Amino acid sequence: MRLTVIGIGLIGGSLALTLKQKGFVDHVIGVDNNSLHQTQALELGIVDEIMTLEEAIASSDLIAITTPVNIAEILLPTILEKIDKQVVFDVGSTKESIVKIANAHSKKGRFVPTHPMWGTEFSGPEAAQQDAFKEKATVICNKEQIDQDALKLVEQVYEQLGMHILYMDATKHDIHVAYVSHISHITSFALANTVLEKEKESDAIFELASGGFESTVRLAKSNAAMWVPIFMQNKENVLDVLNEHISQLKKFKSCLEKENFDYLSDLIENANGIKRILK
Amino acid sequence: MRLTVIGIGLIGGSLALTLKQKGFVDHVIGVDNNSLHQTQALELGIVDEIMTLEEAIASSDLIAITTPVNIAEILLPTILEKIDKQVVFDVGSTKESIVKIANAHSKKGRFVPTHPMWGTEFSGPEAAQQDAFKEKATVICNKEQIDQDALKLVEQVYEQLGMHILYMDATKHDIHVAYVSHISHITSFALANTVLEKEKESDAIFELASGGFESTVRLAKSNAAMWVPIFMQNKENVLDVLNEHISQLKKFKSCLEKENFDYLSDLIENANGIKRILK
Numbered sequence: 001m002r003l004t005v006i007g008i009g010l011i012g013g014s015l016a017l018t019l020k021q022k023g024f025v026d027h028v029i030g031v032d033n034n035s036l037h038q039t040q041a042l043e044l045g046i047v048d049e050i051m052t053l054e055e056a057i058a059s060s061d062l063i064a065i066t067t068p069v070n071i072a073e074i075l076l077p078t079i080l081e082k083i084d085k086q087v088v089f090d091v092g093s094t095k096e097s098i099v100k101i102a103n104a105h106s107k108k109g110r111f112v113p114t115h116p117m118w119g120t121e122f123s124g125p126e127a128a129q130q131d132a133f134k135e136k137a138t139v140i141c142n143k144e145q146i147d148q149d150a151l152k153l154v155e156q157v158y159e160q161l162g163m164h165i166l167y168m169d170a171t172k173h174d175i176h177v178a179y180v181s182h183i184s185h186i187t188s189f190a191l192a193n194t195v196l197e198k199e200k201e202s203d204a205i206f207e208l209a210s211g212g213f214e215s216t217v218r219l220a221k222s223n224a225a226m227w228v229p230i231f232m233q234n235k236e237n238v239l240d241v242l243n244e245h246i247s248q249l250k251k252f253k254s255c256l257e258k259e260n261f262d263y264l265s266d267l268i269e270n271a272n273g274i275k276r277i278l279k
Numbered sequence: 280m281r282l283t284v285i286g287i288g289l290i291g292g293s294l295a296l297t298l299k300q301k302g303f304v305d306h307v308i309g310v311d312n313n314s315l316h317q318t319q320a321l322e323l324g325i326v327d328e329i330m331t332l333e334e335a336i337a338s339s340d341l342i343a344i345t346t347p348v349n350i351a352e353i354l355l356p357t358i359l360e361k362i363d364k365q366v367v368f369d370v371g372s373t374k375e376s377i378v379k380i381a382n383a384h385s386k387k388g389r390f391v392p393t394h395p396m397w398g399t400e401f402s403g404p405e406a407a408q409q410d411a412f413k414e415k416a417t418v419i420c421n422k423e424q425i426d427q428d429a430l431k432l433v434e435q436v437y438e439q440l441g442m443h444i445l446y447m448d449a450t451k452h453d454i455h456v457a458y459v460s461h462i463s464h465i466t467s468f469a470l471a472n473t474v475l476e477k478e479k480e481s482d483a484i485f486e487l488a489s490g491g492f493e494s495t496v497r498l499a500k501s502n503a504a505m506w507v508p509i510f511m512q513n514k515e516n517v518l519d520v521l522n523e524h525i526s527q528l529k530k531f532k533s534c535l536e537k538e539n540f541d542y543l544s545d546l547i548e549n550a551n552g553i554k555r556i557l558k
Contacts, residue, residue, distance in 0.1 A: 040421035080429055108499070115313055117487055119491065137486050137487055171311075173323075176487050177487065178489045179473075179493045180487045181487075181491055181492060183474075184470065184491045184495040185491065186493075186528070186531050187495060188495060190528045190550070191463065191466055192522060192550035192551075192553040193521060193526075194458075194527045194547065195459070196550070198458065198519070198520065198523050207416050208455050208459045208460075209396075209459045211558075212460055213460060213463050215497055216466060216467060217553055218494055218557070218558060219491050220550040220551065221553065221554050221557075222551075224551070224553070228543050228544050231535060235538070237534050239536065241473060241477060242535070243532070244467060244477050245473040245475060246532065247500065248469040248473045249465070249469045249492050249525055252524065253518065255527065256510060256517060256518050256521070257518065261510075264507050265503045267468060268502075268503040269503050270471075270472055270475065271472050272500060273469035273471070274471035274474070274499045274500065276473065277474075277488065278488060279492055
């Protein structure tokens, strides 16, 4: 199996490393417009060779689009145009928009819209990890539109990665991820900006910052090139959740201002209900 | 060395276990008004015996107050009243208020106000961990008011725990922790409430929730009995930070509403500056 990875970063790189280690693919072709990333990917053994998009498509069986979501949308029609029997999948954090683009194309059956729910706050080929993804969930959207052989191949990819597959409507997917991923990133970015804005003595933060701070702010290291297009594409859902989140924060603010500590206690006990969801 | 731990939970329990393992204390007396916690602490080998507060003070060298901060404030004058040459320290997340209470007492020199910057979202004796605290920071406040022998003993406690000690004015401490700890808890509680409020299909959250969500929401499991008194005591500082945080979130909201993606990118790149602080 010959795999092309378009965009050799955290996700594309980890995918390539893991699938090759498992023996599921024997040759990896990298496509990337960043020459430093090309060099790093070759040096790190993530890809076997670098090709142009055209060459790569022509000489591979499976094509993974692992670029930021705005780039994926631009590339998809071009890729579908050029393929014959190859299978194409993406890994983006928004699905409604790309599914719409695929649906407008006659070869939509060759495209599998997916979203593996794994990542770190780091990016680029150097962030790629072998044996990533394991035991996490991955989503495949709108599977009834996909050719049987294409669906089966991408299911095998995720089985090789050790992920459990959830099938979901693209619209529903985008609502869910607004809650479980996108809002966490916004709160983390905003929290980092809060601290950077108000707390000038950064040495004191550095010394005092303990596990709690680190875990809530960790995501604020995530990069803008990836996240701006996600927020853009999932704008309506993210705004819904963000408005709700701001009003939840205002309840805490009001409790403190009014010294209504019984209600503050109720709010915290309600939040403890997250234990039912997170083990 | 005989240690009394008042409030045998996550912090008190971890402190007792670790100091005994290191051989720094050879006998641990537990004081707790929760009979389940008494039994658990004995069974888990965290304490050697349970005593009343009076008995415990009389038969120990070192007294750790590891209750919620509101209880610590109530207990401190009583404890100072009853001690002779013993050393007393607390571990609370707010310091200005308890330092004020200590300062009103003639034996204030025997009390060392401290705040070890370690914790988890769990509570009770079963949450206690041996070898906790290691390589984290701990704060000792207003050290110039403390008797030399008392200060030295508590410094030795934290050296045994492998913590690095920062000396800080209590007022300054409370401002810093509003940024590096208290606000993270509020955002986490509010985020949990946001998700629980809006997202009714909790199975979908459970399946999709990946590392990012878990790390930002983890603190929302923290208990109200501990956190309400902290927010109460540090109300002014927490409100300052919370107001700033809400206005930072509103910037993200405004960017999305206006589709001002350049500014959104700037906000994220600014947040990335947290890399300077968090490794």
